[in-house]
Amino acid sequence: MLDLAYISAFSGLRSIGDGRGVIARERRGIAIATVMARKGQGTALAAAVKEHFDINLPLGPHGSGSVSTSFLGTGPGRWLVTHDAGTPRFVERLAQQLEGLASVVDQSDGVGLLRLTGPALLDVLAKGVAVDLNTTAFPAGSVAVTQIAHMGVTLWKVDETPTFHIAIARSMAGSFLHWLEASAAVTGLVADG
Amino acid sequence: MRIPCPYCGSRDSSEFSYSGDATLTRPTPDNADAMFDYVYLRDNPVGLHREYWYHAAGCHAWLKVTRNVSTHEVIEAVLAHDEAAS
Ligand SMILES: [Zn+2]
Numbered sequence: 001m002l003d004l005a006y007i008s009a010f011s012g013l014r015s016i017g018d019g020r021g022v023i024a025r026e027r028r029g030i031a032i033a034t035v036m037a038r039k040g041q042g043t044a045l046a047a048a049v050k051e052h053f054d055i056n057l058p059l060g061p062h063g064s065g066s067v068s069t070s071f072l073g074t075g076p077g078r079w080l081v082t083h084d085a086g087t088p089r090f091v092e093r094l095a096q097q098l099e100g101l102a103s104v105v106d107q108s109d110g111v112g113l114l115r116l117t118g119p120a121l122l123d124v125l126a127k128g129v130a131v132d133l134n135t136t137a138f139p140a141g142s143v144a145v146t147q148i149a150h151m152g153v154t155l156w157k158v159d160e161t162p163t164f165h166i167a168i169a170r171s172m173a174g175s176f177l178h179w180l181e182a183s184a185a186v187t188g189l190v191a192d193g
Numbered sequence: 194m195r196i197p198c199p200y201c202g203s204r205d206s207s208e209f210s211y212s213g214d215a216t217l218t219r220p221t222p223d224n225a226d227a228m229f230d231y232v233y234l235r236d237n238p239v240g241l242h243r244e245y246w247y248h249a250a251g252c253h254a255w256l257k258v259t260r261n262v263s264t265h266e267v268i269e270a271v272l273a274h275d276e277a278a279s
Contacts, residue, residue, distance in 0.1 A: 061201055061252070075252030076200055076272060130205045137202075145201065147208065147250045 009112030009173040013191045014181075021120030021187020024180065027113035027165065030082050031090040036103045037077035045101040052097045061143045063156050072143045072156055080154055080167060082113070112173045117163040120187035125155075125164070127183045135160060149179045194265050199272050200252040208250035215243040215257045215273075239263055245273065 010026040037045050046057040049071065058064045058073040065071065068085035083090045095104035116125075125133055128148035132138060143156040153176075154167040168176050181189060194206040214235065220227035240263055246256045255273040260266060 075248075076254050076274070078253070130208075131202070145251050146204070152250060 004109075009170045010114060010177065012174060012177050013114075015189060015191045016181050017185040017188040019120075019188025020118060020190050022116060022118040022124050022180075022184040023190045023192050025115045025192040027084070027115050029086060030084045030108070030113055031087070032083075032107040032111045032113070032167070033081045033091045033094055034074075034105045034107055035071070035079045035081055035094075035098065036105075038101055038103065041101045042077060045098065048098055048101055058143075061145070062141050063143050064141075072154065074143065074145045074154055080107075082165075082167075110170055111167050112170045112176075114166045114168075115158075115163065116166060117161050118187075118190070120184070121162055121164065124180075124184045124187060128179060129153075129155070133157070133162075133164075148176070151176055151179070194267065196246060196256070196258060196267055197270050198248050198251060198254070198256060199270060199275075200254055201248065204248070204251055206246075208248060209246040209256075210249050212245035212247045212255070215245045241268070246270075 008026060008028060013024060013026060049055050049057045053066055053069055055064050055066055055071055057071055061073045063070050063072040069081065069083045072080045074080050081094065091104065091106040091108065098104055122133055129146060131144050131146050138157055140157050140159050143154065145154050147153060151168060151172045155164050157164055195203050196206055196209055197203050217231055220231055222228065240261055241259060242262045243257055243259050246258050248254050248256060256270045257273050257276055258267060259269040
């Protein structure tokens with residue numbers, strides 16, 4: 001199989017404005033897959049995920065992970081899986097591990113990932129996200145599939161700093177950066193690497 | 194209007210598509226008259242009603258939402274596939 005050259009989804013990310021309100025970094029080289037449980041296989045799927053990854057498959061909109069692999073609940077019987085340890089053919093192997101239990105689709109080249117943090121992050125996200133992201137309603141580990149400026153996003157809170165990871169269709173990356181720059185310019189947006 | 198998605202939590206109605214009357218049962222395809230009524234003839238109820246809403250911009254689940262169509266008060270939302278299974 002031909003290995004294609006990697007091209008960054010967020011190569012247009014740049015610092016803007018004064019200050020360090022929001023700090024953004026692209027997460028690169030991550031294997032990404034959607035996993036959808038086959039009919040009636042929910043229990044067996046959870047057992048397989050436990051066996052292969054020692055992860056308790058989340059049944060609600062939460063993330064659950066090991067050091068390098070995360071299963072993020074995105075809907076009933078649906079997960080977004082990310083793996084950042086660079087294991088070759090990770091998604092192919094995942095599909096084999098979950099054979100007959102779930103449909104696994106490689107999204108590594110279709111989804112861009114950003115890591116966002118900074119003291120003004122919640123205020124900036126509030127300009128685009130109609131979901132309460134404060135600690136009481138949305139503690140670390142929570143996942144939301146929603147939209148920002150009509151663009152579908154999956155976001156999850158990694159810690160209470162707060163740090164968010166955000167996944168967005170790669171074809172929307174440019175438009176999303178436009179929204180981020182416009183929304184964070186007043187507090188300063190720092191492109192970190 | 195906000196809809197309490199059983200999976201995602203409270204979300205703005207703009208994330209959902211309205212997908213029709215949830216009180217009807219689809220007739221068998223060979224019953225043309227019943228199918229005509231099912232597809233084309235709509236009641237216009239006042240007060241409590243049950244409707245399908247699809248969480249298109251969220252978890253992609255179909256919901257059965259009970260709401261007061263006069264006041265827009267949402268009383269309950271359940272996953273349609275849960276209800277179908279029970
Ligand atoms: Zn939902």
